[in-house]
Amino acid sequence: MDEHREISIAEFFEKNRHLLGFSNFQKAIVTCVKEAVDNSLDAAEEEDILPEVHVIIEDLGKDRLRLTFKDNASGIAKKHIPKVFGKLLYGSKFHKLMQSRGQQGIGISAAALYAQLTTGNPIQIISKLKGSTKVHAFTLHLDTRKNEPEIIKEELLDTYEFPHGTSIQMDIEAKYTRGTHSVFQYLKSVAIVNPSAKLILQEPDGKIYEFPRVTKDLPKKAKEIKPHPYGVELGILMRMLKETKARTIGSFLMSEFTRVGKTTAQQICKAAEIDVVNGIRFVTGWERRPNTLSKDDIERILRAMQTTNIQNPPTDCLAPIGEELLNKGLIKELNPEFSAVVTRNPSVYRGMPFQIETAIAYGGGITEGRLMRFANKVPLLYQQSAGVTMKALKSTDWPRYGLKQSGDLPQGPVLVLMHMCSVWVPFTSEGKQAIADYPEILKEMKLALQEVGRKLRTYISKKRKGQIEEKKFKTLTAYAKEMVEPLAYLVETTTKEDISMYFEALLKSKYTMIGGVAIDNETLKELQKEVSQQEEENASTE
Amino acid sequence: MPALSEDKNTIEKLTNLGKKLLSELKQKESPYFDRPVRSLSNVIFDEKAGTLKLGDRTSRRTFLNIGHARTFMQSVMIAAKCKELVKNERSASIRELYYQLKHTIPGLTDNTLEGQEESNPVIVDLETALDALREYLHLTADRSGQLFGPLTIEDQGDKIDCLRLGKSGLSIPSIVDDYKFLDHDAEFILVVETGAMGDRLVEEKFHIKNKAILVSSGGQPSRGVRRLTHLLHQKLELPVYVFTDGDPWGFYIYSVLKTGSMNLAFESKRLATPSSKFIGMTIEDIEKYGLKKVTEKLKGIPAKKAGGPTEDYKRAIELKNYAWFKHELWQKELDKMLATGMRIEQQALASKKLEFVSDTYLPEKIKNHEFLP
Known part of the structure; x- marks a missing residue:
């Protein structure tokens, strides 16, 4: 056994498929759909295209399903197609520091690999690049040893369903189910946070579901940023130093990081004490070449970067969904009786800009307590009880906001939605399903929950008052009817009909009907005052 | 029961009460009636007459106040029933009155009267509001003595x-x-x-x-x-x-x-x-x-x-x-x-x-x- 062999990433996958989201049949199909849909939405967003994605699932029998994805995004250049779908870790997003969906998966190639491992069938790609007239079709196979694609068939087609876009078809071993962790639920969640997307699902039995587009407003685009000194780790710093074109440490710091100018770079160099090498004193550490640094030097630079006072990174790189759009998404998919959305101002954890959005939806189509988590607009379906979101939920005083709390979660027909967007979402594990507990993130989540909680409280108290008013009105009306005859008997000179009319007029003058519910005019005034006060209060906390 | 000398007066008082309530109703005001406060704090000893009497403090029972609405309704019902008794030269015990008026209110789950303990105080309210003895309203109690x-x-x-x-x-x-x-x-x-x-x-x-x-x-x-x-x-x-x-x-x-x-x-x-x-x-x-x-x-x-x-x-x-x-x-x-x-x-x-x-x-x-x- 003296022969050492390099393990290909594909082989690694075979042995570690659970890490990548393919641990069982139900999970495998959701992961495949997720990879394809995330890619499509990212690609469309980048090119300002209103996305449309079709997911078609056919049953091939014997636990085999055929998945077909079609989108209207920008398509893929011919030369990239085999690599994108046939080589793991090949992608446009891997080295970028930018808010994107794709950060969260190992990529569509993993899905392709899964298909190949479980059914042995190759995958088919059709793509029409934006601005091109050609429709390319590939049939690919992946060489798992070499981590290289093999083209089985390549041809030109006459048409594509959309002006441009990509279609993928793969056969996988999987089970189609409904429920919490299902394709349907995944797409519904995607639809909530992507109200400008049109999603269509065709289930194995032929049923077609459309998650409609409710706005043509495209979401704000995310921007790429350079890393912030607080956010790098040793490995990354080492790689950056190896790959940099800068000739000195000083220029490396200034060119490769955000918020590092000359003064800051000098401070870092000084604090790192890298001016002495093997007993030789340099004028300053500033002038040292990046490739002369020892591991020890790099560690000291890292420490210096983290202890030097540096301005927070810019936050305009983030692209939250926004209160209005998120609310539209919630309403169209869940039809709640009441919803409130809060997009917090951006904040920073460990040099990474991030932003928290929270929504609360109550009643109507929502019948039980639920939590929906999202990271960069991607639903997180698993490991709900792990991570910072649950911690924020548990530490919120729900009874204060008119909800019962049993265990740690709010009870009743209420949905809490938590979205974190960031250039780098810190997950607790490779499964990428739970967000890690950083104090800054927890704080933002708690504040966001409190804000929507206050809005909910106002609504619930208004509703309760309304119910009381309604009951009063009903009672008074019934009592009035009881009094018509005795009163007519007492006065003798007025008919029952007239007295009945007088009572009706009296009650009408006292109560206003709002949405079929009677509200006492004075209470109505009070409520209006209360709501405007609440809004002021909310405004002042922002 | 034969007519009492007071009967004409009593009927007039009850009719006037109805007319007053109706006129308020016509003006889209909550109908109400005032009655002397019957608590001990409003009881005074009239030394000259040598009797206890009620002071000047009154309290208002008004229909649109949800806290009063029920007793207000009961008062109107009892007033009408008493007028009927007086007019027809009949009398009823306060228990009979309770049973005559008790029924389920359409649209609600409650009854007009849930017990005699509800109707008895309303009777006293009427007596005070109208300044008419219960006996003038043709309501009887058990004989004793x-x-x-x-x-x-x-x-x-x-x-x-x-x-x-x-x-x-x-x-x-x-x-x-x-x-x-x-x-x-x-x-x-x-x-x-x-x-x-x-x-x-x-x-x-x-x-x-x-x-x-x-x-x-x-x-x-x-x-x-x-x-x-x-x-x-x-x-x-x-x-x-x-x-x-x-x-x-x-x-x-x-x-x-x-x-x-x-x-x-x-x-x-x-x-x-x-x-x-x-x-x-x-x-x-x-x-x-x-x-x-x-x-x-x-x-x-x-x-x-x-x-x-x-x-x-x-x-x-x-x-x-x-x-x-x-x-x-x-x-x-x-x-x-x-x-x-x-x-x-x-x-x-x-x-x-x-x-x-x-x-x-x-x-x-x-x-x-x-x-x-």
Whole structure:
């Protein structure tokens, strides 16, 4: 056994498929759909295209399903197609520091690999690049040893369903189910946070579901940023130093990081004490070449970067969904009786800009307590009880906001939605399903929950008052009817009909009907005052 | 039940109440009625008249106030029902009234009246708001108390000689306003607290021997007993003596007959007999008649002891503080009671001999004018 062999990433996958989201049949199909849909939405967003994605699932029998994805995004250049779908870790997003969906998966190639491992069938790609007239079709196979694609068939087609876009078809071993962790639920969640997307699902039995587009407003685009000194780790710093074109440490710091100018770079160099090498004193550490640094030097630079006072990174790189759009998404998919959305101002954890959005939806189509988590607009379906979101939920005083709390979660027909967007979402594990507990993130989540909680409280108290008013009105009306005859008997000179009319007029003058519910005019005034006060209060906390 | 002389007036009052409510309703205002506050804080002692009456404070019951709406509705229903009774020359007990009006309200789960405890206070509200006796509204209560004596009464055309009623006597109904007093040979009216003492006096023929109209109230006098005593005194111009146990409860019964009760302070002018005099029992009687060995201890804990005062002690102190017990003789009597801790029952007089009360005790007191005011 003296022969050492390099393990290909594909082989690694075979042995570690659970890490990548393919641990069982139900999970495998959701992961495949997720990879394809995330890619499509990212690609469309980048090119300002209103996305449309079709997911078609056919049953091939014997636990085999055929998945077909079609989108209207920008398509893929011919030369990239085999690599994108046939080589793991090949992608446009891997080295970028930018808010994107794709950060969260190992990529569509993993899905392709899964298909190949479980059914042995190759995958088919059709793509029409934006601005091109050609429709390319590939049939690919992946060489798992070499981590290289093999083209089985390549041809030109006459048409594509959309002006441009990509279609993928793969056969996988999987089970189609409904429920919490299902394709349907995944797409519904995607639809909530992507109200400008049109999603269509065709289930194995032929049923077609459309998650409609409710706005043509495209979401704000995310921007790429350079890393912030607080956010790098040793490995990354080492790689950056190896790959940099800068000739000195000083220029490396200034060119490769955000918020590092000359003064800051000098401070870092000084604090790192890298001016002495093997007993030789340099004028300053500033002038040292990046490739002369020892591991020890790099560690000291890292420490210096983290202890030097540096301005927070810019936050305009983030692209939250926004209160209005998120609310539209919630309403169209869940039809709640009441919803409130809060997009917090951006904040920073460990040099990474991030932003928290929270929504609360109550009643109507929502019948039980639920939590929906999202990271960069991607639903997180698993490991709900792990991570910072649950911690924020548990530490919120729900009874204060008119909800019962049993265990740690709010009870009743209420949905809490938590979205974190960031250039780098810190997950607790490779499964990428739970967000890690950083104090800054927890704080933002708690504040966001409190804000929507206050809005909910106002609504619930208004509703309760309304119910009381309604009951009063009903009672008074019934009592009035009881009094018509005795009163007519007492006065003798007025008919029952007239007295009945007088009572009706009296009650009408006292109560206003709002949405079929009677509200006492004075209470109505009070409520209006209360709501405007609440809004002021909310405004002042922002 | 035949018409009362008040009936026309009562019908008018009820009709006017309806008209008032209707006019408010027409103006899109919440219909309401005001009635005097019946709490103790609004009860005052009218020294000149010698009766309790209600003060000027009123409270308003208004339909659109959800807290009032239910009783308001009940008031209107009861008012109409009473008008029907008066117009048709019928009467109903307050329980019958309750059953006549009780039904489920359409659209709601509750009834118009959930129990007599709901209708009874509404009746009193109406009495006060209209300033009309319950009896004028043709509402009756259970009869209680008996009358004996040289008096002839006409009741629904029948003539009743109250000397010819054996040991049963005339059972006193709640409505006595229609009684006609035809003829009498009485010199005074004696109201007796306990039925047993009444029986004793009848057996001894006290009412015949002393030309007395004997009213046996059987405990706390009913409205009928009080109204009858008031009417007898007013129409026959006879003095009224009250004979009760010598304890705080007995003293209070006397004060109810004389000055009116706090609950029905609004009716005192029709129910009380301010010129009544208290004949006994008194604490002084104990010494005077050598009754010390047949006294009872006051119930409860005296003021000086821990936890006191309670029961009789507490009641006696309350009586002492009432404006209508401020007469020095009464203050002395109550002080003596509190100091000795003794009370004395009417029937303790039997310790002498059975006829002592009728042959000696009462005649002597009347002859010597030994009364408490």
